Amino acid sequence: MLRYVLGRLPSALGLLAAASLLIFWLMRLVPGDPVDTLAGPDASPEARAAIRAELGLDQPFLAQYVDWLGDVLTFDLGRSFVVGGQVSDLLAAGAVNTVVLTLTALALAVTLALVTAVTAVVAQRRWLDALLAGINTVALAMPTFATGLLLVLVFAVVVPVLPSGGTPPDGFVARPDIALQYLLLPATCLAVPVWAGLSRFLTEALRSQLRQPYVTTARAVGVRHRRIVLTQALPNALPSAVTVLGIQFGTLLGGAVLVEAIFTWPGLGRLIEEAISGRDYPVVQVLLLLSVAIFVVTQLVTDVVHAWLDPRIRIGGAA
Amino acid sequence: MTAPHTRPSFLRLAAAAAASVLLLAGCSSAVGEQSSGSGASGDPVEGGTLRVAATTDHVPAAAFGQSSDVGNTLIGLVYDSLVEYPHDSLDAQPSLATSWEVAEDGRSITLQLRDDVTFHDGRPFTSEDVKFSIQTFADPAWAVQVQRTAAAVTGFDTSKPHEITLELAHPLSNILDLLDIVPIIDSETYDELKEAKTYNGTGPFRFTGWSPGSKMTFERNDDYWKGAPKLEAVDVQVVPDAQAQVAGLRSGQYDLALGVTARDVETLEQDPKFDVHSFEGATQQQYIGFQLENKDLQDVRLRQAVAYAVDRQRIVDELFRGAAVASGLPWSPSSPAYDEAKGQAYARDVAKAKALVAELGDVPVLPLQFAAGQPAGETIAQIVQANLEEVGIEVELKPTEFAQMYKQLVGAQFEGLWIFGHTYAQYSPATLTVSAFPFNAAHNASNFTDEEYLADSDASWKVADPTSEEARELFDRVNDHIVDNVWLTDLTTSYPRLVSTSAVHGIDYSKRTELLLDEAWKDQ
């Protein structure tokens, strides 16, 4: 098992290193620089040069890159050029909001997917299957911005029962009932595609498990259908479902950018948008690198969990 | 065979789902939590926190330079200036300075200062602080628009703690503008100010904290020299989205919103639960600039055709919902440079514009830049594009990132036409022509150079009294230069309109668009 994990590390680290160089280089290609944003329209060339030197932007490209990489590796994310404050503070503030939103969406999606998939397989009703498949296809066809717009139109404009955006004024802990209402629309919006993908896959996986010989045996000795689904088929279908969930999770951050824009949710997605338009290199670089890191780690974790859940890999060692 | 067992569980599931919805509905509603303002403006009440929604966050490195909403509010709440302009005139009123006198030759000004003022940390305010503050503004690193004027203050006599004499390089018609604009800062905490850790002023509220991208908080200064404010505290939250500000105002999340669109102001105005606050003295202008280094724009007739073609009134009606004035010059009626006739010199005249275009023959496609992501800029750009198409001028819209717009404004690098905003026309006219980048006679964004314009603009700056006959004559000539040469043409003059719940009273503002809350209070 350990060998399995260690075997995957080098390529993951290589990917991260390549990504960091690409990101750093990409940011230097962006026209407009933070000096202009900071100096304002009337700054003299000397003032601009002073600001440039203070930000370290007068150094050669590779020196800047090595400097930055060294800092990031020692968890010194530096200061934001424009937004102000330490990058780590900005990141932490945004991350809390994004993580709460993403986890809520994930919990919502997984719960609903389990419920719908198991219900469909247990109930064995044609109409229910057709209905769920229909809803599923429509859900997959709804782009995030369309879902978000529709949710806001219905629940905040036409029937104003839920806030159209923003985070709860008293935080997530002090008033959980209020916080839940603020979370409901954006989390649903983010959860819809994840639910659709996961529930479709899980339903298929459960059905294919039910065709396995061990199920026939179980049925023959009189085990009830529902019991077979819950105690036999579901545990066996889970490993591959986790893989699918992992792939979905990777897309969540991308989805969060859009959902945060629609619901004016001050998370990492909003931060990256603001930082890019303000040419705030330190913030953008760290965020881009973070998104790649999340992807890499998710893949790694997915593989490991998959391996751990799948006895063939767990016992067999390296794959 | 298995169905009978499954049906109850399916029903149970549905019931559980329904119950949870009911449970959610039974809780207090986030939307329903309206601050129940009585609407009746009774006697002022002490206490309470004013929750403000602001569009743009503070930029520490440009604390005095750019006008971010949060930064502006910080200056307005924490600091005082030496004099204060009333909303509708340039007749400066005492603030930290009780009286002042300009020398005969206009080469110095002597101010008497209050002796009962202390900074928030308890240190008494003296003439040294005035010197330090003006010198800070003269430092190019802060990149403030009035830097040239602050730098024209060449000597400081601070021998007495409550009197200061400023020596001037030459008479300054806009010296009082400078004294209205410069906040009096504390020299001893200057390093912390640069780090955005402390903002130590003499104003009605103390700075208590800032979390970037989120909010800035203030508490009441009980020792304020004008008397303690009524509000206990002020929380300014960053809410970049205009729709979210309105939604938050409606749900009672905010008491006051700084960035409501004109259309929403119009709607909220009808609602007795909300009050609209108009900052009419703090005007802002939208304009079209022309890059004169672009060969196609060097013929003044093309620029004139553009100025004639644009439908300024339509922008006023549709975008600003009537709360603006259409004029080709930036001045308001209270300005000494105001000239109604010249402001209307390029009133919409499609026939004239077409005639000018016909004279020119073939007009190439011109690039028109505007700040991307700002709905107002995009709307104006699209209206202008349609107006120009009507007279036979084709433009290509080029949305440009705000940071990039700034760079091109600084470097005078716009490609062709551009639409942007400017301010500072509410001050002495010279402040605009020696400072504001689109107009700066020495070096402007259009690369327009003209000996006479430079001479007249400089001369108007060096007249001691901006309301004198001599000054007016020079401003008149400046207006002629703008009208004749059209390196830019103003479109509209508007002013900020804020919306609060009707529970909020006594909102005020400074000429520099800063929110003033020392008299404000909130129904409990």
Added chain:
Amino acid sequence: MRAALATPKGVAGLVLVGGIVLLGVLGPLLAPYSPTQQVPGANLVGPSAAHWLGTDDVNRDVLSRTLAGIRVDLLVVFLAVPAGAALGMLVGLVTSWWKVTDVLTQRVFDLVLAFPTLILAIALAAVIGPGTTTIVLVVVAIEVPVFGRLVRTSLRTVREMPYVEAAQVVGARPWWLLRRHVLPNSLEPLTVQLALSMSVAVFIEGAMSFLGIGVKAPDPSLGSLLKDGTRLMYDAPFLSLGPLLVVVLLVLGLLLLAQSLSEAHRD
């Protein structure tokens, strides 16, 4: 493939996609106004006989804009996706022939796919500026690795087949191998992926224009119309309904096509 499209799903998908393509192609004939024409006085009016979907805040007919907006999506769906697919297949085929280029290309593909699409789009738009070209480039950039991988997988499968190994031994040329064995074998998964990628392309156009890094004003796209609708949601909730419906139906149609193709492939 023909059988797949004859299933109810396939027919429904064809009808939806075909209908919207038709609307887009005939748009200029059907539209009562030009998409950028500003109708004097018609400021944000609701749906009426003159303006079926109302007008926006710059006095333009939203129906005409929606019809014109479809064309941008058609460009992205039927030009950018096939272009990305072709390029990806070419790169996949050529590079997987040699071990070194194969490994290198795979790592580059990993790198591109490691960025969330939308974040990649924002970064790219910051470098080259917003616009339709940017949307096309983003779509191409993410489709190249997807199709590159797909082709590589089927290539490897085919190469391991005994008869192919035998053919190689007797000196068959690579191009013969590709034409005779690789392409026919990967045709089914490729068409499924093509339909899926097309639906993703509609997502990307919409999301980018929604964030303001897509088409440039005054030209409309389905995403930019939805952005305007969101901005003016409280004043004119009707603005976004038309474009919303078209976007969802277009994606739905493409998904149904993909599903019917993949089901036929599996059976």
